[in-house]
Amino acid sequence: MTGIPAAAPVEARFALAQAPFEIAPLRQGLLLAHAGAYASFEGWVRDHNEGRPVRGLHYEAYAALAQAEGQRIVDEAAARFAIAGVRCVHRTGELVIGDLAVWVGVSAGHRDAAFAACRWVIDEVKARVPIWKHERYADGDAGWLHPL
Known part of the structure; x- marks a missing residue:
């Protein structure tokens, strides 16, 4: 797959967040006139x-x-897939059950590219980004997990 034409540069942003964040403004930044599809992924603490x-x-x-x-x-997703925009935010710090831990949003001309890029981004983030998860279990035990 190739990126969209140079006349419409791809919006690509990654961020870490130490506090809960709102998805609506992130999604709003992906609503582009040349995009006809949007796909997102939300990962919650289970x-x-x-x-x-x-x-x-x-x-x-x-x-x-x-x-x-x-x-x-x-940036790789922007080059690899025919997308208009891609954003990803991952939380750090203390989270409780049900908290939003990671969000990925992708807009594209067509749904296939949006879905494929969204899946690729979350899989790559989980595999490559140095973020460690320290889980606290009900029995009082705890442990570090990586990759995510």
């Missing part, structure tokens, strides 16, 4: 992992490296 009840978690990141690698991923 109450279990691998059969163990989870009480909450803490995300830590090597911020400078995480920001650089996250930006590299959205």
Whole structure:
């Protein structure tokens, strides 16, 4: 796949957030006249992992490296897929069950590119961005997990 024509540059942004964030303004930035499709992914903190009840978690990141690698991923998506825009935000710090942990949004001329790019971005973020998850379990135990 190729990117959209140079006349319409791709909006690509990655960010870390230490506090809860609103999705609506992020989505608004992807509503472009030349885009006919939008796809998004929301990852939430769930109450279990691998059969163990989870009480909450803490995300830590090597911020400078995480920001650089996250930006590299959205830039790669912009070059790899026929999309109009892509954004990704990942939380750090303390999160509780149900909190939004990561969000990806993609706009494109057509749905196939939007869906494919959205899936690719979250998979790459989970595999490549130096963010570690410290889960706290109901039995009082805790453990670090990476990749996400």
